Structures are given as C-alpha cells and as structure tokens.
Amino acid sequence: MTKPSIENDFARFAGQVAESLSFNKSIGQIYGLLYTSPDPISLDEIATQLMMSKGNASINLRILEEWGAVRPVSVSGSRRDHYEANRNIKEVAMRRVEDGFSKRLEWVERELDRFLEQSKGSTDPKIRKQLEELKSLAENARRVMKMLPKIAGFFGG
Amino acid sequence: MTKPSIENDFARFAGQVAESLSFNKSIGQIYGLLYTSPDPISLDEIATQLMMSKGNASINLRILEEWGAVRPVSVSGSRRDHYEANRNIKEVAMRRVEDGFSKRLEWVERELDRFLEQSKGSTDPKIRKQLEELKSLAENARRVMKMLPKIAGFFGG
C-alpha cells in the first residue's frame, strides 16, 4: 500500500471477506482493487499497490480470470496486460456456486448411488433407507441451487 | 477402520464431503459414523472405529455438538458419554448458514457503512455509488438467506 486511501482500505477489506469465504486473501485484494479502480490496472501495478510479489499476483489473477471475475483489456500505449473487474458480482457468484457447489452435489449423488448399489441385498434395510433420504436431500439441494438465480433476481434484481 | 464395511466406507465418504466444504475430515467422518449407526457411540469407540486419536475425536465432537449436529445421550450400563447424530441435516445446515454466512453478511454491511461514512464529502462520487451498490447487494443476499428455509421447504420438505 503505497498511499493510505479509501481504495486501499477497501482492497484490504475485500481480502478479509475472501478469507472468510475460504478463498485466499490475495484473490480478494486484487478483485477489490480492480473493483474500485476507474481504469484497468497492469499486473505490475497490482503487485506494487498491494505489496505482493508479481508471481502471486499472476497466479491469483489467472484464477480470477477463470472465474470470470476479471478480464484482460488492452490499453493503448502499453504492451502490458491490463485488467478490469467484472463488477456484476451476482453473476460471478452464481457461476461460482454453479461450478463449485452444484458440481460437488452431483458428485455426492453419484457416490450415494454407488453406496445404494452396494447396499442392495447385503446389508440391513435401514441404511438403504437412510441413503435414499440423503439422495433426495441432495437432489432437492441441487434444485434449490438451480433456482437461485431466479430467486436472487426476485429480490433486488 | 477395524472392519471394512459399508458404514466405514460411508464415514470415509462423509470425511471427503466435509473437506470439500472446507470443514475438516474428522468432523465429517464422525458425523457420518454416527449418522449410520443405529445406536449411540462412545468417544472411545468413535476414535477406534475411525482410527483417530481420542483427543481429536473429543475436539471435533465438541464442535459438532455446538452445531447441534450431534447430541450426547446417556446409555444405561455405561458411564461413558455416548453420542448420536441429529439426522435432520437440513436443520443442521440451515443453522450453519445462519450462524456462519448471515453473521458474516451483517459484518460486511457494517463495514460497508463505515466506508460510506468515510467516503462522504472527501472522495469522488463514483466510489460512493459503488459502495451503495455493494450494500444493497449484501442486503439482498441476506434477504435470500433469510428465505432459504422456506425455499428449501417448498422443494422436498
């Protein structure tokens, strides 16, 4: 942090938020910095402003890019990559939920199916009933996930 | 794992699920074991079955108890504490969302208010607009959280 400014405080705050969501601090800081920045920023500037190594900035920028939270833009008069934030946080979050949580739920359902297969015939019927309960729970959870964008849109869209 | 059984496989699976939710493995394994167990189990039995230290079992059982995911029950003929799972996972998850996520959202809103205060007068108006946008986003998110039990109930209740 070269200068103490509201923008820098905000980037630090975004780092804390990221940590509390079990992302890493740098990811939050970078996104926070780009979020408030009126202009796209280069990798070097990001690293300097946030007092982190170029390497770290590079790695976490790439992750943010994968998430669609950040995009590279070309800035005339500079050959450096510059980045700007995708400020549509709801969109970013939804994609994150989809890619992270829904995919895992599908995996859980597949595993539960395997257990159900295993439990056929051999074990006592109680466990089968429990597995079926779990599976329907997972299915419902996934259905809720799927509705989430519409639900979120229904509240402040 | 003394015996290879579907129950033990399931406990291991629950451990993986826990890890993917950024809890620790032991928490998931313990809950998984208790979930499928027809009878309450003692701390020692839990540790033995899951091949973990008593200390670890003790610590994580306490966390599960705090979450309301597990409850101690007295078993006649034994002075050991025995535990059984609260199998109402939806209830457990909802309380977890409430205690974890909603509380954090409230903190985010408070911090955003502080930034808004700071931004009054001094800085350019753009950042203030962004902060207000973020705040309304957080409010909406919290509103969705609050509705979640009803939404979840609307799907398979």
Next chain:
DNA sequence: TAGAACGTTTAAAACATTCTAAACGTTTTA
C-alpha cells in the same frame, strides 16, 4: 542482435491447520 520489459514457473520460506500422543484432572470402582 543485445538488452530491456514482461508474465510465468518453481523451489523453498512462511504460515496456518489438523492431528497425535502423552500428561493431566476428575470421577468412579473395588
């Protein structure tokens, strides 16, 4: 074409979390 300007990769340092084993304090049993 030599060297500067970049972004990426990598090895290891710094740090955080999880887990174990043993010591410990109670409570119960004999």
Next chain:
DNA sequence: TAAAACGTTTAGAATGTTTTAAACGTTCTA
C-alpha cells in the same frame, strides 16, 4: 483410599496452503 476409567488439554509433529524471490522464456525495443 488406591487404582482404573474417562474426557480434556497441550505441546509439538505432520500436513497443507499461501506467498515470496529468483530464474526463466518470450516478446519487444533501440
């Protein structure tokens, strides 16, 4: 009352994650 049976605490070992610093390979510039 001595010893056994417990659950908890604790110090540190094991492991995992994040970050840095430096080496590296390109691409551009002069």
